[in-house]
Amino acid sequence: MEKAKKQPSTVGAGKKFVDLFCTYGLYFIFIVLIIFFAVQRPNFFSVSNFLLILKSSSVLGIAVVGMFFVLIVAGIDISVSMNMYFSAVIGATVLNSMELPLIVCFLAAGVSGLLIGCINGFFVAKVKIVPFIVTLATYSVAKGLGLFFTNQQMVFLNSSVMTLANAKVFGISVFVFIFLGIVLIAHFVLTSTQFGRQLFACGNNLVGANKMGINGPRTVFLAYAICGALAGIAGMLSACNLSVINPNFAQGDEFVVISSSVIGGASLFGGKGKVLPGAIIGIVMIQAIINGLTMMGASAYSYTIFRGIIIFIAVMVDSIKFSGEIR
C-alpha cells in the first residue's frame, strides 16, 4: 500500500505527541498494564511467576527469532503456527515410535520445519508470489499434513520429555537457555556476518541489492528456510512443554509471533530489527500480558480480543513511523 503522500508539514504539539507515542507508547501501555495486574493480583510480581513467564516466552520466542529473519527481508510468514504443529507431530512420531534420544527428535522437527520453510522460500523468492498468499497456502498444507500424520487424534508424548520440560539450571528452566542461545546465534548472524548484512540490504531495497551483486533470491530463500527451521524447533519445544499435541495445537500463534516481532522492533516494511533485545522484549511483553489476564481470571475468549488490539496498536505505530521516514 505505497502511496505517495507527503507528510503534513504542521509541526506542533500534535506531531510531538504522535512521535512520543510511537517511541514509548507501547512501553507505557505495557507498564500501566503490569502495574494494574500487580495491584490486583500480588502474586503476579513474584519471582516464580516471572520465571514462568520467561519459560512460556522462550518457546514461542524461538519462532519470533525466525520471524525476524523473514520480516527483515520485508516478507511475512503466516504458516509459522501450522509449521510448528506439523514439525511437532513429526518430532513426536519419531520420539514415540523409535525411542530415539530427544535431540534426534528436535533435529527431525527442525528438518520438517526447514522443509516447509524451503517451500515458502522457493515460492516467494524464485516464483515471486506475494508472501502472504504463499504462506497462507502452506498454512493449509502443513495443517493438512499434520492432521494426516496424527489421524486427527491427540498425540501424547513419551514421558522422557518431562525431564526436559522440568530441567532447571540455577533454578531457571533450561528452555530459557535454549532461547537465549538461539537469540545470541541469530544476533551474531545478523550483525557480524556477510549474510546478515545481505538480509538487511535485500529488505531495504531488493532491486538495489540485486544490482550490487547480492544474490537476492537466494538470501530471501534462506530467510524463509531459517524461519521454518526455527518454527519447527519451537513447535517441538512447545510439545515437550505440554507433553501432548492437540489437533488445535499452536492455532493462532502466528499472530502472537508476528505481533511480538513487530513490538520487538522489526518492521513489516523490512530492513529493520535487532534480535538481541527486540525478540526477547517483544515476546516477554506479550506473554506477561497473557499471563496477567489468566491470573485475573479473564475468559479465554477475551485473549483473542486482546491479541487483536495489541497487534493492531503495534502495527499502527510501525506504520506511522514508516511513513515518517524517507526511503
Next chain:
Amino acid sequence: MSIKKSLKSIDAIFWFVGVFFIISLIFVPGFAQFSAIKSLLSQTCVLMVLACGVHLTVLNGGVDFTSAALLALTTVVGGSIISTGGALGGSGLAIFLGIVVMLLLGAGFGIINGFSVVTFKMPSFIVTMATQMLVNGLAVVYTGGSSVTGMPAAFGSFGNGSIFVIPYILIIAVLVAVCIHILLTKTLLGRQLYAVGTNPKASLISGISTKKTIFKIYVISGLCAGIAGVIELAYMQSGSVNYGSTMFNDIMGSIIVGGTSPLGGRGKVINTVMGAFLITMIGSVLNILSVPYYMITLIKGLIILIAASLDLVKTKKSMAQ
C-alpha cells in the same frame, strides 16, 4: 473472429469449471442429481458474496481477512435479534431489524479497516487480521460459545426456498455479483480502483483521490460480508461462532483461481464468481467421495499455490510478448 479465436478469448477458469463439472457429473456417483446440484448452488452463495467483496480489496493490492470472521459475528448477532426467542419474537420487524443490524455490522468493520489502511497506512492484511481476531473474540463473548437457533418460518422459507432449481439466496448472491461487476466496469469508482491497484503513485498524480477510493472498497467489502451473513443465517437457520473459521482460504482460492493478480490492478469479478463455484464444487465432490477433512485442507492449499504460480507464468509470458 474465427471460432478458434473466440474460444481462446474465454478465460481459463470457465474451462476448469466446465470440465470439472462434466467429469464430476459422469464419474462421481450421487453428483448428477437434482438435489445435489441444488445444494451445491446454495452452498456457493455465501462464498460467492464474500469473494466478490474481497475481490475489490485484492484488486487494490490489499486483502480483507475480516470478512470470513464477520460471518460468525453477523450470524450470531443478527440471529439473536431475528430468533423467535428474541425480544421481538421473530416478527417481520425483527427480521428487518436483524438484517439491517447485520449489514451495519459488516459496513462498520469495513469502515474501521478502511480508516486504518488509509489514515495510518497500515498494511491491509495485518489490519484485517487484527480486526478478524477482534471480530472472532466479540462473537464468542457475545454468545459465550453457543450457537443461536430458532429462526422464524418466514425467514426459513426464504433461505431454503427456490424457483425451480435456483434457490432464492443464489438470486441474491448473483445480484450482488452483478452490482459489483457494474461498479467495476461502468462507474468512475471502478476505473479509479483499477488505476490505483496498478499504480497508486501515478493515479494520485493524475488526480484520483486514492484515499477515498481505498476507503470505499473496504466499506463495500464489509457490506458484502454483512450480506453473506444474512444468506448464511437464512440458509443454515442458525448462527454460530464457527461459521467462516476456515473460509478465508476458500475466499482467497476463489479469487486467485479466477486469475486475479494478488499484486492488484487486474481481475474480473465474473471469474471470481466462477472460482467460488469451482472451489465449492471441489469441496463437495471430495466430500461425496468421503475424502478426509485434512486432505481437503491440503488440496485447497495446493490449489492456491498452483493457481498463483500459473498466474505469474502467464503474466511473464504476456510481458515477453
